[in-house]
Amino acid sequence: MSGRRMKPLPLTLGRIAAFWRKVWKGWRLVLDWTVLLYLALPALWIGSGIYLEAMRQPPPWVDAIPAAAPILVLSLFMVSARLRTFADPGDGLFLRHYRGWTAKLTAAGLAYTLAARLLLAVTLTAIVYPLMSSRLGWSAAQSAELAAASALLGFVWALLRDGIERRWTGWRRTTANLAARIVLLTGWGYAAGWLFRAGIPLIYAVVGLFLLALFLAWRRIFAFGAFALEVDVERDAYAACVRWILFEAGEVVNPPSTKRPLLLPKPVRLFRRRDARRRVAELWLKATLRDPSMLRSLLVLTGAGSIAVWLTPVWIAAIAWVAMVLLTILWLHGQWNQWTTERYVALFDWEEETLHRGEERARTALGMPIALLWALLIGLQVGIRYDGWAWLAAIAVPIAGWAVVRFMNVQATDWYMLRARAKARLEAEKRHKEAEADEAEPSDPPA
Amino acid sequence: MTTQVSNDPSGQGPLVEVDIREAGYESGKPILRDVAFDIRRGERVGLLGPNGAGKSTIMKGLLGQLPHWRGNVVWQGRTGADAPRREMSRSIAYIPEQPILYERFTLWEHLQLAAAVTGMSEEELKERSAPLLRRFRLTHAVYDYPIRFSKGMQQKMMLVVAFLLEPELFLVDEPFIGLDPAAVMELLEALDEERRRGASVLLTTHVLDSAERLCDRFVLIHAGGIAAKGTLQDIQMISGRPAGTPLFDCFRALTAGDDRP
Structure with a gap:
């Protein structure tokens, strides 16, 4: 056995390194040299060029931004913070029984959290500093003070959030979290904005926040009963870092944080008719709308699609609309397929009709409003461009869009059903041939 | 060695007859060999055996979840091309261990x-x-x-x-794990009611005294094959133990001296 004694600080440092190594390994799955060479580097090059150009010749709307705006922008980034302690579930076995260890591990986690906030705040300030100094009148000292104050605000928020999450669970936690976030942002925006406008150095805010942070950190070091939350925070932190790349692989499970669903907790009929396909579609819709990552994806899809049809000429927007509807159908089909492979869902022997027509209903319910919104934007664009009778397009285009989406959706279902049947037939034939080759006796896999 | 004593207390034809010649997760690496048993209507059959014997694999086979399977299943007297697979899979409820x-x-x-x-x-x-x-x-x-x-x-x-x-057949994998005593009682009562309805149960468990009280017949699996099957009296006879010997001792006698998983 080695004579070296493990100490809290080296242990935390080792865990920090292991955490980032693990995240990097996840990202390496998608960032091979071809992606780096042909996508990441060109994107970095083009992005840098756009940034430098924007700094040299800022767009005219920059002049309309209030001078105190950077305070709020930075604070918005800061209130996503959580207290990191790099706790390991195994710590519960014996490490956590030693108060001295727990305090030192927590202190190391606090230092990491503050350092991470400081790094983020300094980076963001440095990125926008050229604009802050040339257009909004911020000096270098003021910008540095803002970065320090924002980092401390992020640190204070992480400690407040930790306190809230240790105290409450379920909807109370969610509500308290949201309320505290709003109060902190409003209070900070008002106080720091007043200091800036009054010409009082932000260093006073830095000192105030530092004292508050010191008090909260001291209390946190000696807090009891925080281990379960710390482990949850670490799991969530890893999930947040790799969610986008491992989502499809089902590697990152994001279980609900509440005891009951916040959305549609009790049975609500989304469809009037109650056949099996609609009941299954209803269940899928509920599960999908409760998944924050799916909601984010839906919002991104809706937003990006809306911008695409609004900013392009009408004829291009019409082509883009068809392409985007197709993509939406494909994407929703992928989501449905993934859902049917969930272990509980796959436990049952599905009727082909229920499976495919249920999917069709679900796709319509989720995709149709998005497609109609895009169609409405095209219709409005036609009205704005050609005026007069052309405003009728605001009604006609969504109606035509509704018919087209229905047609495309039904065709897609027919195609998916055909494909599934062909696949099942091929598999059955393959099994049959294997059985024949295996032996002359009857061979019949059950069920 | 596989030993069987014929017994049909229900007097009815079997609900399902299983005859697995070879089955497993990989081709050429069978977990199960020559496993044949049947379950009659309203009957409770205990599938017993040490860890890794192949009990859960048999259940997965019945659910059609095994990639490699050579054998035959007769459901309500029908088999082969005539087998109503959909009807069978819809007539089975699986209660997994986890x-x-x-x-x-x-x-x-x-x-x-x-x-x-x-x-x-x-x-x-x-x-x-x-x-x-x-x-x-x-x-x-x-x-x-x-x-x-x-x-x-x-x-x-x-x-x-x-x-x-x-369902007509319950496949219950380790039903007593994680349940409090009251829930175990409720489960046993519910299974009794289901039996009166005519449903059959195939259950795996390590709790042999519970299995002894609960099951009509037993299939003892050892190292992927059948060590013995039949009623408790049959098992006692096969293991060479006198009448009244608990299932636990019969099981030990039948698997003694073999440390295969």
Whole structure:
């Protein structure tokens, strides 16, 4: 056995390194040299060029931004913070029984959290500093003070959030979290904005926040009963870092944080008719709308699609609309397929009709409003461009869009059903041939 | 050696006859060899054996989840091309050792999905589920996420799903793990009621004294094959033990001196 004694600080440092190594390994799955060479580097090059150009010749709307705006922008980034302690579930076995260890591990986690906030705040300030100094009148000292104050605000928020999450669970936690976030942002925006406008150095805010942070950190070091939350925070932190790349692989499970669903907790009929396909579609819709990552994806899809049809000429927007509807159908089909492979869902022997027509209903319910919104934007664009009778397009285009989406959706279902049947037939034939080759006796896999 | 003593206490034809010549997860690496047994209507058959003997593999085989399978299953007297596979798979309810849940469904939605997929109306669902939820004391948690339940409550939910479907055959994998004594009693009572309805049960367990009280017949699996099968009296005879010997001792006698998994 080695004579070296493990100490809290080296242990935390080792865990920090292991955490980032693990995240990097996840990202390496998608960032091979071809992606780096042909996508990441060109994107970095083009992005840098756009940034430098924007700094040299800022767009005219920059002049309309209030001078105190950077305070709020930075604070918005800061209130996503959580207290990191790099706790390991195994710590519960014996490490956590030693108060001295727990305090030192927590202190190391606090230092990491503050350092991470400081790094983020300094980076963001440095990125926008050229604009802050040339257009909004911020000096270098003021910008540095803002970065320090924002980092401390992020640190204070992480400690407040930790306190809230240790105290409450379920909807109370969610509500308290949201309320505290709003109060902190409003209070900070008002106080720091007043200091800036009054010409009082932000260093006073830095000192105030530092004292508050010191008090909260001291209390946190000696807090009891925080281990379960710390482990949850670490799991969530890893999930947040790799969610986008491992989502499809089902590697990152994001279980609900509440005891009951916040959305549609009790049975609500989304469809009037109650056949099996609609009941299954209803269940899928509920599960999908409760998944924050799916909601984010839906919002991104809706937003990006809306911008695409609004900013392009009408004829291009019409082509883009068809392409985007197709993509939406494909994407929703992928989501449905993934859902049917969930272990509980796959436990049952599905009727082909229920499976495919249920999917069709679900796709319509989720995709149709998005497609109609895009169609409405095209219709409005036609009205704005050609005026007069052309405003009728605001009604006609969504109606035509509704018919087209229905047609495309039904065709897609027919195609998916055909494909599934062909696949099942091929598999059955393959099994049959294997059985024949295996032996002359009857061979019949059950069920 | 495989020893069998013929016995048919129910006097009815078997619900299912299983004859596995070879089965496993990889081609050329069979886990099971020459496993043949049957289950009659209303009968409870205990599938017993040490860890790794192949009990769960047999259950997966019956559910059609094994990639490699050579053998035959006769369901209600029909087999081969004539076998009503859909009818069979719809007539089986599986209660796994580890609860299987979907994290974004409430308990009620788990039941709703089971009902919708198996063609049960919503009225039937309400009618059948209410006494089951009361029996397993889950009524208060019906709109909660089961992913936040304790292991025992999750297992109870799986039991409710299985009983809800009123299948002809229950495949129950280690039913006593995670359940409190009251829930075990409720499970046994519910299984008794199902037996009166005519349902059969194939259960695996390591709790041999419970199996002894619960099952009509036993299939002792050892190292992927059948060590013995029949009633308790048959097992006692096969193991060379006198009448009245507990199943536990028969089991030890039949598997003694062999440390294969």
